Amino acid sequence: MKAMDKxxxxxxxxxxxxxxxxxxxVMTILSPIxxxxxxxxxxxxxKVNADEKKIIAVLDDSEHFHNVFxxxxxxxxxVFKDLGLxxxxxxxxxxxxxxxxxxPSGDDLNSIxxxxxxxxxxxxxxxxLSDMESxxxxxxxxxxxxxxxxxxxDLEDIGRNFEIRTESFTGERNLKGVNEIKAIIGGSFGYLIMMFIIIYGAFVMRSVIEEKTSRIIEVIISSVKPFQLMLGKILGxxxxxxxxxxxWIISAGVLSLILFSVMGIDMDAFNSTANLPPETMDAMAEITDSQDKLQPYIQELGKLPIIxxxxxxxxxxxxGYLIYSSIYAAIGAAVDNETDTQQFMLPVIMPLVLAIYVGxxxxxxxxxxxxxxxxSLFPLTSPIVMLMRLPSGIGADGVPLWQFITSILLLIGTFICIVWLASKIYRVGILMYGKKPSYKELYKWLKY
Amino acid sequence: MNNLLEAKNVVKRFGDFTALNDVSVNVPKGSIFGLLGPNGAGKTTLIRIINQITYPDSGSVLFNGEPLQAKHIAMIGYLPEERGLYKSMKVGEQALYLAQLKGLSRSEARKRLKYWFERLEIGDWWGKKVQELSKGMAQKIQFVVTVLHQPELLIFDEPFSGFDPINANLIKDEILELKNQGATVIFSTHRMESVEELCDHIALIHKSKKILHGKLNDIKRNYKNNTYEVGLESENKIRLRQELEQKFNVADAHFKTVGDELKLRIQLENSDNANDLLGYLSDKAVVSHFVEVIPDANDIFIQTVKKNESHG
Structure with a gap:
C-alpha cells in the first residue's frame, strides 16, 4: 500500500x-447561537433604551434660552410658557x-x-446633562x-472644523485613520490564525496524548511511520x-439574518438617512457632508489588495498552523497526561500572544x-504580524517585496526544521511511558 | 533459505544506554520462536527493530533473505506488550481501520473480520464502543487485528499477560492453528514456563546480549546432566539413603506422589548409564518413581546467566 493511501x-x-x-x-452548534x-x-x-425618548420641559422665564434646545x-x-415654577x-x-x-427671569445671560x-x-x-450644558x-x-x-x-465660520490634509509622496491622498482600518482588517486575519492555532493545536496535542494513554500507538506505528501518523493527525x-x-460562519450569518429580520432591525439603517429626522437644512447638509467624508474610505477599502x-x-x-501544531504534537508525545504539558506550553503561547500585542x-x-x-520576519510571529501589515499592499507604499519574500522563505525554512525536530521528539516520545520529561531529556531524544 | 528472519549483529543504543549489544538471531520458517529474557533485557527493542518502529545503529535484519524494508510491514503482524484500542471508536470501524492500515481493502477486511468475529464468538460487538468492553474482550479484538492480514510472521510481546486462563487457552490454540497453516511466530516473554509447551526455538537475551540460541530440545539435551529423580519404597529409608550416598551424588528431591517414599535426586557420572542405576535401585527397594531430570527453560536461563556472569 502506498504511503499516500495510508x-x-x-x-x-x-x-x-x-x-x-x-x-x-455541541461547540459547533452552540457557539454561533x-x-x-x-x-x-x-x-x-x-434599542429598548433608545426607544425610551426622554422629554424635558423647559420653563424659560428669561426668554433667552427656550429656542436653543x-x-x-x-x-x-x-417649552412651557406662562407657568409658575x-x-x-x-x-x-x-x-x-x-x-x-x-x-429664572433676568437680562444678564451669565447670571441666568x-x-x-x-x-x-x-x-x-x-x-x-452634558447635552443641556453644552x-x-x-x-x-x-x-x-x-x-x-x-x-x-462669522460665527458659522468659526464653528468650522479643521482637518489636516495628508498625502503620500506619490500624490495619493492619505486618509486619517485608514491605517488603523487596514490594520484592523489585517489584525482580524492574524487573530483568526492565532485562535485557530491555539484551539486546534491543542486538539492535536490531546489526540496524541489519547493515543499514548490508550496504548494504541504502538499498534498503529507498526503499520505506519510515526511521521505519517503525526502529519495525518495534524491535517485531519x-x-x-x-x-x-x-x-460557524455560515450559521452565524444565517442566524443573524433571521434574528435581525425578526427583530425588525433594518440592515440598511446604518447607512440610510431615512431614520434621521431631517429637521433643518443644516442637519441635511451635515449628513451629506459625512457621506462625502465616508466615500473616500469606502474607495480606499475597495483598493485593498484583496487577492x-x-x-x-x-x-x-x-x-503557521503546521509549525505550531507539530510543536503541539511533539509536546503531546513527550508527556503522559495533559497536566504535564504546562511546562511546555508557555514557549508556544508566548510568541502568539506577543505577535498579537505587538500587532x-x-x-x-x-x-x-x-x-x-x-x-513580520521572525517566523513564529510572522503569520500574524505580516498579515496586519499586508492590507497596505506589497510594493512602494506597502510591505517591500523583499520583506514579504524573506518572511515566507524564513517561514518555510522554519517549518521544515520544526517539523523535523518535532517528528523526532514525537517518534521517541510516543513510546516513552512513566517519566515526566525535562527539556534536557527532549534534547537527548533528538539524538536517538 | 530456511530462516524467515535473520538479525545479524544488531546494535542499538539510546544515549549512553546500550539496549542491544551485537545480537544475532535466526528465526526458522514455520517455527514458534521464543524470545526470552527478564524485563529490560532488550526484547522489545529487538521486536521494534523487526517492526521497523526503530532502526538499529549497526547490524542488519533480513526478512526472507532481503534487507528489511517498507513492504515487509504488511507481512508482519505485531501484538505489542503495550496494547490498546481507541476508546471512543466502535469495534468494527476500528478493526476495519487497523486492517486497512495493514494494506487490506475495505471489503476484504470486512469479510475476514466477519469470519474471525464469528469464530471467536464476538460477532455482536461490532457496533459497540471499545470503552464498553472488558479488558479481555478488547484483547480478543487486538488478537484478531494482529492476525487478520494473514502475515507470514506473527510477533506477540507478552501475549498472555492480562488474559484470563480461558481466553489464554483459546489464543494459544489459535496460535498453534496459525502455525499449522504455515505462519512463523515470535513469542517474547519473561515468563519462561509459558513458552515451554509452544516454542520449538528459543533465544535468551540478558542485559542486551544474546546468551543462548537454538532449538529448545537441543538446548535441553545439552543442559541435562544425567540426573534422575527417584522414588524408593523401603523399610529403612535412612539406611538406604546412607548406602546410596556412598555410591552416588545424592540430593533431596521434591515431587508429588501419593505415598511417603524416599525422594532423591541422583546425579550420575557422564559415563554411567540410567539402566544400571535402575537395576541397582530395584535390587535395594521398590522403585515407584524414575524420571530423568530435564531442565526447564527457567533452569536453563538461570544456569546460563550464572555461567555468563562467572565468565565475566
Missing part, C-alpha cells in the same frame, strides 16, 4: 473522530416627563445660566461673540477545524517601522 486513511479517521466527538458537535444571541441581546437592549434621538424638549413642576410630574429645566436648575425624579443621566455654553459663547461685534456668518484536525469554522491578502492569508495560515500596539501605529518589520 495518510489518507489516517486523515479520514482523525477527521471523523473529531467531528463525531460529542463536545465538538451564543454569539448571535449575545449580539441580538445587546442590539435589543440598546434641539430635539435629538435621545431627548426632546417641550411650582405649577410647571406639578405638570411635569403629572404628565410623566423626564424633568424640568428652569431659567448660573441660576438655572434642572428638576427630575431620578438623578439625570450624564448624556442628558447647549447653554454655546448660547453663552454666541452671545459673548456677538458682543464683540461678530455677525452670524485542521480539516475538522476548517469545517467547524465554515459552519494578495487572501493568498497570503492562506500561505501564512497553512505554514495592536506597534503595527497599528507604524505598520512599516522596525518593530513591525522585525516581527
Amino acid at each position: 495518510l489518507k486513511l489516517i486523515i479520514k479517521r482523525e477527521y471523523l473522530a473529531k467531528v463525531r466527538n460529542r463536545s465538538f458537535i 451564543l454569539i448571535v444571541g449575545m449580539i441580538a441581546l445587546i442590539v435589543f437592549l440598546t 434641539k430635539t435629538t434621538d435621545a431627548q426632546s424638549y417641550v 411650582q405649577e410647571a413642576k406639578d405638570s411635569v410630574v403629572s404628565i410623566g416627563y423626564y424633568g424640568l429645566l428652569h431659567f 445660566a448660573a441660576n438655572s436648575a434642572f428638576y427630575s425624579n431620578k438623578a439625570p443621566g450624564i448624556g442628558i 447647549t447653554i455654553e454655546n448660547r453663552l459663547r454666541e452671545e459673548k461673540l456677538k458682543g464683540y461685534g461678530l455677525n452670524s456668518r 484536525t485542521a480539516m475538522a477545524g476548517v469545517t467547524q469554522f465554515v459552519i 494578495t491578502l487572501l493568498v497570503s492569508f492562506v500561505i501564512y495560515f497553512i505554514l 495592536f500596539f506597534s503595527v497599528f501605529e507604524n505598520p512599516h517601522g522596525p518593530i513591525a518589520v522585525g516581527f
Whole structure:
C-alpha cells in the first residue's frame, strides 16, 4: 500500500473522530447561537433604551434660552410658557416627563445660566446633562461673540472644523485613520490564525496524548511511520477545524439574518438617512457632508489588495498552523497526561500572544517601522504580524517585496526544521511511558 | 533459505544506554520462536527493530533473505506488550481501520473480520464502543487485528499477560492453528514456563546480549546432566539413603506422589548409564518413581546467566 493511501486513511479517521466527538458537535452548534444571541441581546437592549425618548420641559422665564434646545434621538424638549415654577413642576410630574429645566427671569445671560436648575425624579443621566450644558455654553459663547461685534456668518465660520490634509509622496491622498482600518482588517486575519492555532493545536496535542494513554500507538506505528501518523493527525484536525469554522460562519450569518429580520432591525439603517429626522437644512447638509467624508474610505477599502491578502492569508495560515501544531504534537508525545504539558506550553503561547500585542500596539501605529518589520520576519510571529501589515499592499507604499519574500522563505525554512525536530521528539516520545520529561531529556531524544 | 528472519549483529543504543549489544538471531520458517529474557533485557527493542518502529545503529535484519524494508510491514503482524484500542471508536470501524492500515481493502477486511468475529464468538460487538468492553474482550479484538492480514510472521510481546486462563487457552490454540497453516511466530516473554509447551526455538537475551540460541530440545539435551529423580519404597529409608550416598551424588528431591517414599535426586557420572542405576535401585527397594531430570527453560536461563556472569 502506498504511503499516500495510508495518510489518507489516517486523515479520514482523525477527521471523523473529531467531528463525531460529542463536545465538538455541541461547540459547533452552540457557539454561533451564543454569539448571535449575545449580539441580538445587546442590539435589543440598546434599542429598548433608545426607544425610551426622554422629554424635558423647559420653563424659560428669561426668554433667552427656550429656542436653543434641539430635539435629538435621545431627548426632546417641550417649552412651557406662562407657568409658575411650582405649577410647571406639578405638570411635569403629572404628565410623566423626564424633568424640568428652569431659567429664572433676568437680562444678564451669565447670571441666568448660573441660576438655572434642572428638576427630575431620578438623578439625570450624564448624556442628558452634558447635552443641556453644552447647549447653554454655546448660547453663552454666541452671545459673548456677538458682543464683540461678530455677525452670524462669522460665527458659522468659526464653528468650522479643521482637518489636516495628508498625502503620500506619490500624490495619493492619505486618509486619517485608514491605517488603523487596514490594520484592523489585517489584525482580524492574524487573530483568526492565532485562535485557530491555539484551539486546534491543542486538539492535536490531546489526540496524541489519547493515543499514548490508550496504548494504541504502538499498534498503529507498526503499520505506519510515526511521521505519517503525526502529519495525518495534524491535517485531519485542521480539516475538522476548517469545517467547524465554515459552519460557524455560515450559521452565524444565517442566524443573524433571521434574528435581525425578526427583530425588525433594518440592515440598511446604518447607512440610510431615512431614520434621521431631517429637521433643518443644516442637519441635511451635515449628513451629506459625512457621506462625502465616508466615500473616500469606502474607495480606499475597495483598493485593498484583496487577492494578495487572501493568498497570503492562506500561505501564512497553512505554514503557521503546521509549525505550531507539530510543536503541539511533539509536546503531546513527550508527556503522559495533559497536566504535564504546562511546562511546555508557555514557549508556544508566548510568541502568539506577543505577535498579537505587538500587532495592536506597534503595527497599528507604524505598520512599516522596525518593530513591525522585525516581527513580520521572525517566523513564529510572522503569520500574524505580516498579515496586519499586508492590507497596505506589497510594493512602494506597502510591505517591500523583499520583506514579504524573506518572511515566507524564513517561514518555510522554519517549518521544515520544526517539523523535523518535532517528528523526532514525537517518534521517541510516543513510546516513552512513566517519566515526566525535562527539556534536557527532549534534547537527548533528538539524538536517538 | 530456511530462516524467515535473520538479525545479524544488531546494535542499538539510546544515549549512553546500550539496549542491544551485537545480537544475532535466526528465526526458522514455520517455527514458534521464543524470545526470552527478564524485563529490560532488550526484547522489545529487538521486536521494534523487526517492526521497523526503530532502526538499529549497526547490524542488519533480513526478512526472507532481503534487507528489511517498507513492504515487509504488511507481512508482519505485531501484538505489542503495550496494547490498546481507541476508546471512543466502535469495534468494527476500528478493526476495519487497523486492517486497512495493514494494506487490506475495505471489503476484504470486512469479510475476514466477519469470519474471525464469528469464530471467536464476538460477532455482536461490532457496533459497540471499545470503552464498553472488558479488558479481555478488547484483547480478543487486538488478537484478531494482529492476525487478520494473514502475515507470514506473527510477533506477540507478552501475549498472555492480562488474559484470563480461558481466553489464554483459546489464543494459544489459535496460535498453534496459525502455525499449522504455515505462519512463523515470535513469542517474547519473561515468563519462561509459558513458552515451554509452544516454542520449538528459543533465544535468551540478558542485559542486551544474546546468551543462548537454538532449538529448545537441543538446548535441553545439552543442559541435562544425567540426573534422575527417584522414588524408593523401603523399610529403612535412612539406611538406604546412607548406602546410596556412598555410591552416588545424592540430593533431596521434591515431587508429588501419593505415598511417603524416599525422594532423591541422583546425579550420575557422564559415563554411567540410567539402566544400571535402575537395576541397582530395584535390587535395594521398590522403585515407584524414575524420571530423568530435564531442565526447564527457567533452569536453563538461570544456569546460563550464572555461567555468563562467572565468565565475566
